[in-house]
Amino acid sequence: MRRKDREMDILFGEEVIDNSQYGVLSLREGDGVYSIPLSIVRDKSTLYFHCALEGKKNSLISDGDTVSAVFVSYAKVPNLFSEEELKEVAKNKNNITSKIYTTEYSSAIVIGKIYKVTEEIGKVNALRFICEKYTPDMMDYFSAAIDSSLSKTDVYKIEVENLTSKRKKFGKDREELKFMKKE
Numbered sequence: 001m002r003r004k005d006r007e008m009d010i011l012f013g014e015e016v017i018d019n020s021q022y023g024v025l026s027l028r029e030g031d032g033v034y035s036i037p038l039s040i041v042r043d044k045s046t047l048y049f050h051c052a053l054e055g056k057k058n059s060l061i062s063d064g065d066t067v068s069a070v071f072v073s074y075a076k077v078p079n080l081f082s083e084e085e086l087k088e089v090a091k092n093k094n095n096i097t098s099k100i101y102t103t104e105y106s107s108a109i110v111i112g113k114i115y116k117v118t119e120e121i122g123k124v125n126a127l128r129f130i131c132e133k134y135t136p137d138m139m140d141y142f143s144a145a146i147d148s149s150l151s152k153t154d155v156y157k158i159e160v161e162n163l164t165s166k167r168k169k170f171g172k173d174r175e176e177l178k179f180m181k182k183e
Helices: 010-019 056-060 083-089 093-100 120-134 136-152
Strands: 023-029 032-038 041-043 046-052 065-076 104-117 153-168
Touching (some): 010 041, 010 065, 010 104, 010 153, 023 046, 023 056, 041 120, 046 104, 046 120, 083 093, 120 136, 120 153, 136 153
Antiparallel strands (some): 023 065, 041 046, 065 104, 104 153
16 A cells, blocks of 8 residues: 555454445456446455346356455545635645545455355345345345345355555544544
């Protein structure tokens, strides 16, 4: 990571994954890469997602392949200054890009090995994790959903081998929080 001052720890990366609405999975496709946004959930150091039994992504996955997934749980262009303050801040040209034309963010990148979950209990548990994250108020209907769709659903897991995370955020003093500094 080039910007070590923005590097965060593994716990932060796990929070980014847990708080992201989706992750973007990247798979090898011939000489290139195929990337797709998915509803991904984390259980300890394993990620899970589900999909239909057939499709492009399924055809590109082989057990044990190395894959990556990217997560962004927060992204916002900060509004640090009033109109009057902006005029003053802009006098220092270095501030223009670092404090005005910039984005705060929290991101994580996972590298891991992917495997198809084949045991029924493993599939059901993974789907439960997914539903608890994305539809927690609908868990009363989970068993019915499993009964109607388990045979039509593939589940994959990614065993995390490497997790890196990064943050750019400004504190109350309008200075960037660096080296894992908290507000």
